[in-house]
Amino acid sequence: MxxxxxxxxxxxxxxxxxxxxxxxxxxxxxxxxxxxxxxxxxxxxxxxxxxxxxxxxxxxxxxxxxxxxxxxxxxxxxxxxxxxxGWKMNGGLRLACNEERWTEVKRQATTAHSFGLEMELLTPSEAKELWPLMNIDDVIGAAYMPTDGQxxxxxxxxxxxxxxxxxxxxxxxxxxxxxxxxxxxxxxxxxxxxxxxxxxxxxxxxxxxxxxxxxxxxxxxxxxPMEHQYMVTERIDGITSDLPTLRDPDRLTYYKEEVGGLVMGGYEANPIPWATKGIPKGFHYSLLDSNYDHFEPLMELALGRVPALETAGIRTLTNGPESFTPxxxxxxxxxxxxxxxxxxxxxxxxxxxxxxxxxxxxxxxxxxxxxxxxxxxxxxxxFGRPHFDTDWVRTRTVEAYGKHYTMAWPFEENSSGRPCRKSPLYDTLKDKGACFGEKLGWERPNWFATEGMEAKDIYSFGRQNWFDTVGEEHKAGREAAVLFDQTSFAKFTLKGPDAEAALSWIAANDVKKPVGSLIYTQMLNDRGGIECDLTAVRVARDEYYIVTGTGYATHDFDWISRNIPKGMNAQLVDVTSAYSVLSLMGPKARDILATVTNSDVSNEAFKFGTAKTIGIAGCPVNALRVTYVGELGWELHLPVEYATTVYDALTEAGAEFGLRDAGYRAIESMRLEKGYRAWGSDIGSDHTPAEAGLAWAVKLKKNIDFKGRKAAEAQRDNGVKKILACFTTDPDVVLSGRETIYRDGKRVGWLSSGGFGYTVNKSIGYGYVRSNEVINADFIRAGSYELEVATKRVPCTVQLGPLYDPKMERVKR
Known part of the structure; x- marks a missing residue:
């Protein structure tokens, strides 16, 4: 220039x-x-x-x-x-050297089929034909993707x-x-x-x-930044330019051809963070000193796979920093x-x-x-609050790097940087056997160990060690009552003279409701896609209390604040850390609540979809009559300093009614039975309310403009080409999401979520049935369906309504 x-x-x-x-x-x-x-x-x-x-x-x-x-x-x-x-589409091989890895690879192949990619499963000898230099003594099978490359x-x-x-x-x-x-x-x-x-x-x-x-x-x-090393060899006899890339996760290594030789690198379990005090000035076109001692364990693993490396000349051992995330x-x-x-x-x-x-x-x-x-x-x-601390980010990133080639277990939790954010009830629940998971730094009870059990996840691709225990929590939620600590919910207040007008524009449902109303709503983009899925409580003429999922705190706060129309006087404030949430759910929930409060909690006085302040043990509790599990219940939002006092009052009163502590695994199984959607899997910015079966929560019958209205009207008038449906199959089939959906033998989509319903005793999955033409409920019901699970097809039944309904509550969050 x-x-x-x-x-x-x-x-x-x-x-x-x-x-x-x-x-x-x-x-x-x-x-x-x-x-x-x-x-x-x-x-x-x-x-x-x-x-x-x-x-x-x-x-x-x-x-x-x-x-x-x-x-x-x-x-x-x-x-x-x-x-x-230097582009070559020479394909990619992935090896499996034990039965669990082979299960993982077969599930990956099904995921590939779900997403329209070709992935072939090979025998060890077929894999060796593509990659002749490798030793296959320990190989059980392999997957080959012909469109991968380098x-x-x-x-x-x-x-x-x-x-x-x-x-x-x-x-x-x-x-x-x-x-x-x-x-x-x-x-x-x-x-x-x-x-x-x-x-x-x-x-x-x-x-x-x-x-x-x-x-x-x-x-x-x-x-x-983390140090990442790979070795480049001299020419090796038998290496051809069309050799596929090779990933050998059980040996933590990868390979690609380069000028007749091999590039070999890997992801060790003990990676080395770099530049912990800052990146040196002038660092460009720069490499780090080769660390042969640190690379040696990977080299030993590689020699077992590619014996020719033992006599190959080594051109370089490249050690370069790369940026990694938590x-x-x-x-x-x-x-x-x-x-x-x-x-x-x-x-x-x-x-x-x-x-x-x-x-x-x-x-x-x-x-x-x-x-x-x-x-x-x-x-x-x-990301959220923990990610502002570089030390925490580094600690978690070291774990993530070390897991790059380890087994990707269903329900796997991270262990580093914990505990970080704790509910006031953390120690109490830990003493009662809680096995915690973590989301956005928050410790959340996933399940509670019963007598003789250790509160620890044991991972597998089959039913995991907590399966029966969660079934007991689920049963208590359906027949008596359960108490969930959901303090980690993200919570905002939207306040100001224009709060109603602003939220009316952002929310797809009608928020022009009386004080005390609870509104379940989506927030849409201009394509009609669901950007947020949350509950808004009108607590005053000029104020709403908004509750959304733990992991969406940053996203949803950003979406709402960005879309407050210019010139409107409405302020959004994150109040997550100010309030604990105890969710009391189950057919005996009213009996328990009535024991600890003087407020009238009868159905006539406290209807579904409303909120009011009640007193419990000297605490002003904002009680929301709402549920995500399909039972009578309340979310009890209260200042954090009252959490242990209110928890103790509820557990003491609930003892005679069979009240039980329960965790997020039970929430998931109960919501699957009831057909509630989960943002980030079943619904998101690519899915509209009409496609997701949530059109009832969109105010198209009212003369109120809102963001995404034109797109929602177009789908109402013209129809949709994909519909979220529920699929059930034999209880022995383990569904975890991404299984391929076949309708009349034709691939039509994949499961967005999967799990098990203990009340109906079936494996449950949700996914969109997709078509090039406009479809409706009759089209969904008319098909014959199968699911591909780890490359095997299994018959399944389709349903559009809930699998379970206690005929108590209709509009849920």
Whole structure:
């Protein structure tokens, strides 16, 4: 460029694969006045030393779709730009060396089929035909995905950069951004060592530098650098250029062909965090000292698989830092702390595989104000308060790295950085046998050990050790009463003269209700997709109390606050930490509650869908008559300082009625029987109320405008092409989600959630039946259905209504 740009529509910071891909896609979308700034040279951060494997399958359909987009892009990129990419679609092998891993691989194959990917199961000898140098003495089976491949990280990044320039983008190397310039909290541009560039939007793709830079504008990006090593050999006889990539998770290692030799790396159980005191200045095109002692255990494992490595010449042992995250997924999206500040970082050593798709998604997010499809599992808003502490982030990330190739068990919990956030009842419940899970730092009872049991999960792909105990908690909830500690619920107040008007615009259901009303509602995007699924209680003329799921605290707060119409006087405040929640559920719940309060809790005085303040043991309790388990019940919201007092009063009064402590596993099994939807699995931003069977909670019959109304009206008038249905099968079949749905022999979708219903004694799954044509309930019922479970098809029954209904309560959260 002959002159330095003084303004741009958007500035991208970082010239690795994700930054260059974002520039490429924005320019292709017509944003030709986008500028990418790289402090040193393109790829000089972490991209240049990436291993370059490109796999596609993940446990989430849309992340798999995003990785598949990368493959489609890399196939054609070299032809488009004339710049080599090193792309080879040579397929990918994954080995299984014990029965549990073989079960996992078969379940992964079913997940692949669910998402439309080809994955073949092979015998050991068939796998050896594809990968002749490996020893298969311990191999039970393998999976092969023909569309996986590999690329040269630097070449493919430079090809994306060239394509971006060809489409009109500006890319400047040796141009360090010193700060984001703000005015009253609004981005005005970026200051560089060469001058100021005015812009409205900033996209930070700074790899391992992202957390530190984002913090300068108050944005939290939970990632830390970790050392990651791989070895490159000299040529080895028998290695061909079309050799598939190989993942050997039981030996913690991966392999790919490179110039007639092998790249071999892995994920050790004791990884080494890097730059714990900050990344050294001037670190670019830099590697760390090779750590042969730390790599030796991986090498020994690899020798058992590939004996030829014993005599192969070693060209290099590359040790390069990579950015990893606390949950092993990357971070993408608009920061909740700062409007128009976007992030694409933390790719956990699969940045080359994700780079094409992540750049596409980030570019569309920047241009359109929303992602092209639901990316919740990678969304920056999935994090919360614990993730502001770098020490906590590092501790959890070390665990996540170490689990990269370990078995991905159903219901697996993390163990590091715990306990972090505790209910006042934590110690009480722990003493009573609670086995805790963790979400967003909160300790939550999953189940309670009975006499002779240890309060510890024992993982398997079959029924786990807590299965029967949870069944007893479930039974108590259906026949007597249970008490759940749900203090971790995210809780907000929306207050101000315009609170009603603001919430009326954001909420799909009618919130213009009398004080004391409880409203279950979704909040929709402009496509009609469900962005939030929550309860709002009108506590005053100018105030609502909003309750949503633990894991959605950041996301839902951001969605509501961003969508309060400009000029309206309404303030949203997070009050999560101020209140405990005890959920009293079951047919005996009223009997117990009446024993501890002087308030009238009869059905006539305290109807479903209402809330009122009652007194219990000297505590003012905000009692919400609502349930997520399909029974008579109340959520009791109370100041945290009263939690133990109220809990003691309830447990003492409940003893004669069979009251039992219960956990989140029982909540899940009961909600599956009742057909309640779970946001993040059954419903989300890609699903509408009409598709999810929730159209009854949308105020289309009222003359009240709201966000997403036009899309909801269009579906009402034109119909839908997918419908959420319930599937039940034999109790011996274990459903965990992502099993493939077949209708009349044709693949039509996959399960979004799965589990077991103890009352109906059936395995239960929910999933969308999809069609290219408009469908209705009659279409769903007319089909004959099967589920593919670990590659085996099993017959199942479809149902659209609840499996269980005590005929007490209708509208639930």
């Amino acid at each position: 002959s002159s330095f740009p003084t303004s741009a529509k958007a500035v991208i910071i970082g010239g690795g694969i994700v930054g260059c891909s974002t520039a490429y896609h924005l320019a292709k979308l017509g944003w030709t006045d986008v500028v990418l700034l790289e402090r040193k040279k393109l790829t000089s951060g972490t991209t240049f030393h990436a291993a370059g494997l490109v796999g596609q399958l993940r446990s989430n359909a849309n992340i798999t779709q995003l990785l598949g987009y990368s493959v489609d892009l890399y196939k054609k990129l070299e032809e488009e730009t004339g710049q080599a990419t 690329a040269n990280p630097s070449d493919i990044t430079l090809s994306l950069a060239k394509g971006a320039r060809m489409a009109g983008a500006t890319i400047l190397e040796d141009t360090k951004v010193t700060k984001v310039v703000m005015d009253d909290g609004v981005i005005k541009g970026v200051m560089t060592e060469k001058g100021f560039i005015e812009c409205e939007k900033v996209i930070l793709c700074g790899g391992q530098w992202t957390r530190e830079f984002a913090a300068t504008v108050g944005v939290n990006v939970p990632l830390v 949950d092993g997924n990357f971070i993408i999206g608009e920061a909740p702390e700062l409007k128009n500040f976007f992030v694409g970082a933390g790719f956990n050593a699969f940045g080359i595989a994700a780079g094409g798709g992540a750049g596409m998604a980030l570019a569309e997010w920047v241009k359109n104000g929303e992602p092209p499809f639901d990316l919740w599992s990678a969304d920056i808003r999935r």
